[in-house]
Amino acid sequence: MLIQNIKNEMKKVIVGQDELIDSLLIGLIANGHILVEGVPGLAKTTAINALAQALGIDFKRIQFTPDLLPSDITGTEIYNPKSGEFSIKKGPAFTNLLLADEINRAPAKVQAALLEVMQERQITISDTTFKSPSPFLVMATENPVEQEGAYRLPEAQLDRFMMKVLVGYNTFDEEIEIVNRVAIKGFEKIQAVTSIDDIINMKESLKQIHVDNAVKNYMTKLIFATRDPKDYDLHEIAEYIEFGASPRASIDLYKASVATALIRGKDYVTPLDISYVLKGVLRHRLILNFKARANGITTDYIIDKIIQKIKTP
Numbered sequence: 001m002l003i004q005n006i007k008n009e010m011k012k013v014i015v016g017q018d019e020l021i022d023s024l025l026i027g028l029i030a031n032g033h034i035l036v037e038g039v040p041g042l043a044k045t046t047a048i049n050a051l052a053q054a055l056g057i058d059f060k061r062i063q064f065t066p067d068l069l070p071s072d073i074t075g076t077e078i079y080n081p082k083s084g085e086f087s088i089k090k091g092p093a094f095t096n097l098l099l100a101d102e103i104n105r106a107p108a109k110v111q112a113a114l115l116e117v118m119q120e121r122q123i124t125i126s127d128t129t130f131k132s133p134s135p136f137l138v139m140a141t142e143n144p145v146e147q148e149g150a151y152r153l154p155e156a157q158l159d160r161f162m163m164k165v166l167v168g169y170n171t172f173d174e175e176i177e178i179v180n181r182v183a184i185k186g187f188e189k190i191q192a193v194t195s196i197d198d199i200i201n202m203k204e205s206l207k208q209i210h211v212d213n214a215v216k217n218y219m220t221k222l223i224f225a226t227r228d229p230k231d232y233d234l235h236e237i238a239e240y241i242e243f244g245a246s247p248r249a250s251i252d253l254y255k256a257s258v259a260t261a262l263i264r265g266k267d268y269v270t271p272l273d274i275s276y277v278l279k280g281v282l283r284h285r286l287i288l289n290f291k292a293r294a295n296g297i298t299t300d301y302i303i304d305k306i307i308q309k310i311k312t313p
Contacts, residue, residue, distance in 0.1 A: 003263045005193040009054035012188040016174040030255040032162025033138040056192030057096035064106040070113035100140035162252045163280035209258045210268040214313035225306045240292035245285045253281045271312040
């Protein structure tokens with residue numbers, strides 16, 4: 001009921017984009033971060049802003065640009081000439097929900113400034129380390145259209161994101177509804193329907209979700225099939241994979257599947273829950289070779305083949 005209330009509030013300003021909304025909730029509940037790729041104007045910023053308002057928690061946005069500095073994200077020390085002392089000025093990373101907009105527009109040292117806060121949930125400024133607020137979620141966006149002034153995210157940083165979501169255009173009817181809301185009716189005001197305690201309780205509820213051993217084995221086989229496809233009779237895709245998914249993928253697949261079961265109101269995980277998040281968890285972790293790119297083979301195609309081959313419990 002609580003999850004549905006959050007979704008209802010978000011849908012006051014979001015039309016369609018159910019996968020994006022679910023992914024944000026999964027990341028928030030399961031302590032993950034979300035990478036979103038899509039052309040401009042698809043409500044990516046609006047979605048995380050709406051989530052913050054529905055949850056009643058802090059939200060900040062960073063526009064990544066080529067001249068951005070790491071201290072613009074984390075904060076810095078400032079010298080006060082009157083007192084002769086230094087003080088800490090905290091950056092926008094000190095928040096509950098952080099939007100890293102067009103993260104691939106900034107160079108590697110700036111992208112790396114997010115790594116500590118994403119992985120360790122702490123921020124170090126000079127010789128002082130601060131804990132991140134809880135809950136904490138980073139949603140980073142990539143613009144696939146821009147090529148000039150764009151910096152590709154390294155694989156090690158991509159692996160820090162629990163899921164990568166591809167946001168596409170709305171349907172014809174959804175587009176009509178968007179025009180009606182923006183140009184005619186306007187957006188309804190989003191109400192806060194949860195508290196910090198509610199979010200903490202949802203996180204604790206994950207421990208009550210049952211995952212059968214057969215389901216765990218199924219998850220693990222899906223991951224291992226990306227590393228040794230020939231062992232699972234997947235010879236047709238073996239020639240395209242340079243590196244399979246990391247152990248972090250196994251952890252995130254488990255956490256995302258459990259969170260999916262929770263937001264669907266169940267107390268157990270099914271293969272359907274796994275298949276719902278599998279592409280999001282794996283698509284940015286599989287490294288394909290040149291032959292795959294030359295033949296137009298995508299990571300989603302590889303994942304589809306694996307799902308078809310691995311028998312469900």
